[in-house]
Amino acid sequence: MQKIGVFVCHCGTNIAATVDVKAVVDALAKEPSVVFAADYPYMCSESGQNLIKDAIREHELTGVVICSCSPRMHEVTFRRAAASAGLNPYLVEVANIREQCSWIHKDKAEATEKAIILGRAAIAKALLNAPLIAGESPVTKRALVIGGGIAGIQTALDIAEAGFPVDIVEQKPTIGGKMAQIDKTFPTLDCSACILTPKMVECAQNENIRIFSYSEVESVSGFVGSFTVKIRKKARYVDEVKCTGCGLCTEKCPVKNVPNEFNLGFDNRRAVYIPFAQAIPKIAVIDPDRCNMLKNGKCGLCSRVCEAGAINYKQTDEIVEEHYGAIVAATGYEISDVTRYGEYAYTESKDVITSLEFERLTNAAGPTGGVLLRPSDGKHPHTIVFIQCVGSRCVLEKGKPYCSKICCMYTAKHAMLTREKYPDTEVYVFYIDVRTPGKNFDEFYRRAAEEFGVHYIKGAVGKIVPRADGTLDVQAADLIMDEQLRISADLVVLAAAIEPSKTARKLATMLTASMDTNDFFTEAHPKLRPVESPTAGIFLSGVCQGPKDIPETVSQAGACAAKVIGLLSKNKLTGNPCVAHSDELMCNGCSSCANVCPYGAITYLDKEFRMPDRTTKVRRVASVNPAVCQGCGACTVACPSGAMDLSGFSNSQIMAEVDAICR
Amino acid sequence: MNKQDLKEEIVRMSGSAVEKCMRCGKCSASCPSYEDMEYHPHEFVYLVEKGDIEKLMASESIYKCLTCFACVERCPRGVEPAKVVEAVRLIVIREQGMNRLKPDDIPGLWDKDLPQQAIVTAMRKYTK
Incomplete structure (x- = not known):
């Protein structure tokens, strides 16, 4: 005989005002x-939880139904309370009468009726709950950081500092990312390379960090604590161990006309x-x-x-397989x-450039040696127009x-530095809002x-004619003067929108990590879990999560590292x-479930079965790896014979809920 | 029509989402008739959003728009200011009644300085 306890939360007025x-x-x-x-004003409070615990003990409850907020908020809280009172935590059901009821309805009578129906469905499900015991899985104490810009570098350094080994996978031949291309950093105007390169060197020297440069993630399998990742090390045609970086080859190579990506094509590099x-x-x-x-x-x-004999024209791509406990997207x-x-x-014009191109044109290590010259004729520009929000x-x-977030500040930096270095230059900034x-x-x-006399003009540029x-x-x-302006400019700088790396979408699919429409x-x-992906074991660092500047990126990279360290410090994870x-007995080995499983949790076994006539027969049947399965339920829907079922969300439980709702 | 009805009618006729305007001024920056207008494209959008439409209806500006659609092409918010100007103009013309331009009238109004685009625009404006 089942004994169910029902606990209805007011959530202050969040629920009680409408239900x-x-x-x-x-x-x-x-x-x-x-x-x-x-009922209780705040069921999640200490005294609310005590109410539940006392009822479990006093009435010897075999199941608990809590009508409150979304289970995403407090299911863990209530399960813990039940467990401490001696009830298996998986005998607790949460009916969401806040997000899915009180917050979205206005009419009290209707909302109350719906809350009762949702409660009834939860009771129907609770009656079919069985006690479950969570398994454990081990944690591989190594992290993978995908991306070697300032976000990836900082995350890797912080994880390595805590004593865990980290690998950085960077698709370019060097780490450093965009920050290596930037001239100065706002708002302190320190040289970007001067603060970045020591961190790059630290990465190379830290014995806990391995750098896979000129490499890409090929495939990811596994789950939190034990991911298996295949990394493609693209052929450099240069032996990484033998090469001393002397640069002699890059001086002698006869192919001199390859546009230099690092300087955004303003000068040329060699083929090596x-x-x-x-x-x-x-x-x-x-x-x-x-x-x-x-x-x-x-x-x-x-x-x-x-001299080192490092050139190897026969080198081919190499696939390396590594195991990780946590993966950071950066x-x-x-x-x-x-x-x-x-x-x-x-x-149409070489003198219309992007802000990143402007960085290279003002960088002492750039194509002009840091002297601001027009790309078209190499002359000093006397009138420069900056356009925001392109x-x-x-x-x-x-x-x-x-909003790309960084443009207002770097444009102010560009405008200020230009006026400081070339006081004879007139600088105009067209803005919509300065943020x-x-x-x-x-x-x-x-x-x-x-102080620097930059002309900030509220308005937009409609057209540029060379x-x-x-x-x-x-x-x-000029919207403040309510007039149309014509400016004869020598150089126009576009504050182009930033967008996530083109590689991010493919990576997200491999990681089963979700993305927004951008x-x-x-x-x-x-707000509360900003550096974690909803997919367990996947963490986010830097602009791949949303536009941010260097100070914010570094803080987020540190936060991300802290979360990774927290995970790697555990010896076992509760599944x-x-x-x-x-x-x-029902499975016919059709593979429908394996085809839809996003986690690769299903394998097939050839198993011997005793037949009614006492003979044995070998049949192919599905087998789920419980450590890999995330409980999404896709297989239970796909299975044509009804052999697949989900513990805690069984087919019969879901039908019982539907019946209770339709009653 | 009262203010609210007038605004709704203009929004309906133009299909323009005036509330999406972020006041960047790219429409007015792009406008070739800017100097001839009392109210400029961004002000059309702003005043329609505010419901202050009589001012626009009384202004010669509604006839100055060349309907070149540069503002429509360049507006980053998809507001389509030229359609707003056209809707205000149509409200005025429809109130005035049957004073439409016929293709045969055009040669009599011909001005050698008139850009060809303006003739196309005039057809668009006055034959509705």
């Missing part, structure tokens, strides 16, 4: 098998190259699309000059395509609906306007016992 809590208690108390029913002087690892790489030796077997000069961002905005004439806050198909929340940020922007004399005719609106990784909770299992 007649007493009426719910009275109605549910009359349900069969219910021996106790009570080291991305930049402080690259980590400082190992050359041969570009297979441009190397004559690899293309048609004619050259071999680099091999002849290399895939960063890219600059969105500004050619979609024809009015800015980006493709592609950001744009709801059209070609744009990004979000500078952050420590010392607004002060920084105001300095650009007040003139025959090499100037750019900028047509714009391809930013979704966090488990936007979720609500997993699928197959009734071998």
Whole structure:
């Protein structure tokens, strides 16, 4: 004989203002098998939990139904309370009468009726609950960080500092990411490379960190605590161990006209190259699309000059398989395509550039040695126009609906530094809003306007027309003066929207991590779990989760590392016992369940069965690995013979809930 | 029509989501008729959003729009200001009654300085 206790929460006025809590208690108390029913202002409070514990002991309850907020909020709380009173925690059911009832309804009578129905369904399910015992799984004490920009570097350093081994996988030949390309950092104006490169060196020297550069994640399997990852180490055609990074090959290579990605195509590199002087690892790489030796077997000069004998034209991609307990996505961002905005004439004029290109043109290690010169004719520009929100806050198909967050500040930085270095240059910034929340940020922007004489104009640029004399005719609106302006500019800088790395979507699929419509990784909770993916064991660091500047990225990277360290410090993880299992007598081995399983939890066994005529027969049947299964239930829906069932959410329980709702 | 009805009618006719405007001014920055207008494209959008439409109806600005649709093309919010201007203009024209332009009238109104685009626009404006 089942004895069910029902506990209805007011949640202050969150539930009680829309649902007649007493009426719910009275109605549910009359349900069969219910021996106790009570309400309380805050069931999740200490005294609310004591009410539940006391009732379990006093009435010897065999099941508990709590009508409260979403089980995502407090199911764990109530299960713990039940367990401490001696009841198996999986005999607790939560009926969500807040998010799915009181918050979304206005009419009290209707909401009350719905709350009673939801409670009744939970009671029907609770009557069929069986005690479950959670299994344990081991934790591989190694982390994988995907992406070697400042986010990945900081996360890896912090994890390594705590004593756990970390691998960084970076698709480019060097770590460093976008921060390595930036000239100065706001709001303190310290040199970006000067603060970044020591961290890159630290990564290389830390014995807990391994760097897989020029590598990509090929596949991911497993689950929190024990992921198996295949990493593709792309062929560099240079032996990583032998190469000393002397750079002789990069000087002798006869192919001199390859656009240099690091300088955004403003200058050229050779077919064999080291991305930049402080690259980590400082190992050359041969570009297979441009190397004559690899293309048609004619050259071999680099091999002849290399004293270390490191050049190996026969090198092939290598697949490495590694095991990890936690995976961090730190895939960063890219600059969105500004050619979609024809009015800015980006493709028509070399003197219309993006802000990242401006960084390279002002960087001492850049193509101009840090002297700001026009890309078209190498002359010093005297009038520069900066345009904000190019592609950001744009709801059209070609744009990004979000604010890219960093542009207001870096534009203020560019404008300020230009005025400081070249006081004869007039600088105009066209803005929609200047957004500078952050420590010392607004002060920084105001300095650009007040002390450095940057002309901030509230309004937009409508059109840019390149003139025959090499100037750019900028047509714009000044909304405060209510007038249309024409500025003859020498250089126009577009604050292009940032967008998640193009590799992120593919990676998210491999990680079964969710993304939003803009391809930013979704966090488990936007406020309370901002560095974790909803998929257990997957963590988020940097811009792959949403636009952020360097200080924010570094803080988030540290927070992410703390979460990873917390996971890796555990020896065992308690699993979720609500997993699928197959009734071998009903299973016909059709593979429908394995085909839909997103976690690869289902395998097939050839098993001997005794037949009615006392013969034995070998049949192929499904077998679920409970450590891998996440309890999504896809297999139970796909199974044509009804052999698959989910503990805690069995087919009969769900039908009982439906029956209770329809009663 | 009262203010609210007028606003709803303009929104209905133009199909324009005036409340999406983020006041960037790209429409007015793009407008080739800017100097000839008392109220500029961004002000059309703003005043319609506020429901202050009589001002626009009384202004010559409604006839100055060339309907070149540069603002529609470039508005990052998809507000389509030219359609708002056109809707205000149509309200005024419809109130005035049957004073439409016929294709045969065009040669008599011909001005050698008139851009070709303006003729196309005039057809669009006055033959509705």
